[in-house]
Amino acid sequence: MIKTGVLGGMKLPIVMAPMLLISNPRMVVAACRAGIVGTFPSLNQRSTEGYEEWLQEIRDQLRPGDAPFGVNLIVRESNPRLGDDLAATIRHKVPLVITSLGFDAELIARVHDYGGTVFHDVASPRHIEKAVAAGVDGVILLSHGAGGHTGQLNPFALVREARRQYDGAILLAGALSRGEDVAAALMAGADAAYMGTRFIATKEADAPPDYLRMILEGKASDVTVTRAITGTPASFLNASLKAAGLDPSSLVRAVERLVEAPDGRAIKPWKEIWSAGQGVGGIDDVPALAQLVADLEAQFASAAARFRRISGL
Numbered sequence: 001m002i003k004t005g006v007l008g009g010m011k012l013p014i015v016m017a018p019m020l021l022i023s024n025p026r027m028v029v030a031a032c033r034a035g036i037v038g039t040f041p042s043l044n045q046r047s048t049e050g051y052e053e054w055l056q057e058i059r060d061q062l063r064p065g066d067a068p069f070g071v072n073l074i075v076r077e078s079n080p081r082l083g084d085d086l087a088a089t090i091r092h093k094v095p096l097v098i099t100s101l102g103f104d105a106e107l108i109a110r111v112h113d114y115g116g117t118v119f120h121d122v123a124s125p126r127h128i129e130k131a132v133a134a135g136v137d138g139v140i141l142l143s144h145g146a147g148g149h150t151g152q153l154n155p156f157a158l159v160r161e162a163r164r165q166y167d168g169a170i171l172l173a174g175a176l177s178r179g180e181d182v183a184a185a186l187m188a189g190a191d192a193a194y195m196g197t198r199f200i201a202t203k204e205a206d207a208p209p210d211y212l213r214m215i216l217e218g219k220a221s222d223v224t225v226t227r228a229i230t231g232t233p234a235s236f237l238n239a240s241l242k243a244a245g246l247d248p249s250s251l252v253r254a255v256e257r258l259v260e261a262p263d264g265r266a267i268k269p270w271k272e273i274w275s276a277g278q279g280v281g282g283i284d285d286v287p288a289l290a291q292l293v294a295d296l297e298a299q300f301a302s303a304a305a306r307f308r309r310i311s312g313l
Helices: 025-034 048-061 082-091 105-113 125-134 155-165 179-188 209-217 238-243 278-282 289-311
Strands: 014-016 037-041 069-074 096-100 117-122 138-142 169-173 192-195 223-226 234-237
Touching: 014 025, 025 037, 025 048, 025 069, 025 289, 037 096, 048 082, 069 082, 082 105, 096 105, 105 117, 117 125, 125 138, 125 155, 138 155, 155 169, 155 179, 179 192, 179 289, 209 238, 223 238, 234 238
Parallel strands: 014 037, 014 192, 037 069, 069 096, 096 117, 117 138, 138 169, 169 192
Antiparallel strands: 223 234
């Protein structure tokens, strides 16, 4: 059962994850109109002023009955814009705020003051405990196989442990690319699916052609998890690592972040070294976002019907 109001506005239990350099207002509006929560990182705009322009653009295009939208704020000392971006978020009363890479109790309280909802990325039971103590409304479980920054635990194990210690909203991320995957996430105990990689391959996404090609050609085995690129375990496409002159197999056990490629060029995470989750093997087309959501809905309904037949319910 969906426990948090911002999720209750969805037609399909999916939150489109915020993707650095990929997500944009077109994607957010298309997602919300299709009945899922659309989100984007505030840092996809170069300035707080630009971020606020995007917020207004989204507000102007959403209609009554559309699903809510959200933004991702990076909560760490290395983000000098956090205070200004939070102030803009509060001015526009963004329904959902997704926090990553740190906790800020004051931020959570200020979002709650205007009636907003806060979800936080977590990758382990210890992170869940900290998020709950900080007062978040929901946790996003980054299980093994998720794109971007990721965790190491099996999704079913992570959901079970999360449910043991938390009765708030739980979103599951990790290799979800079809409606059947969404149904499986709910059956496992999550309230909604958190999907990113599948939405890179849509007409509205800002994906460079080579990135899109790697997504369409990639399989689960073409994704490497390493902390060498960002300092935190993250999933990257082998083809983009090799294009940067890096050997994916040598990065797996890396404990320190690389700042230069072998030829001396600066490593540019997300911009030239591209991320994807292990669900990439299930992606073979580039539909409009609304069509993708319609396809996911049909797959979800088919999975639910199959379960009813098998269970006799």
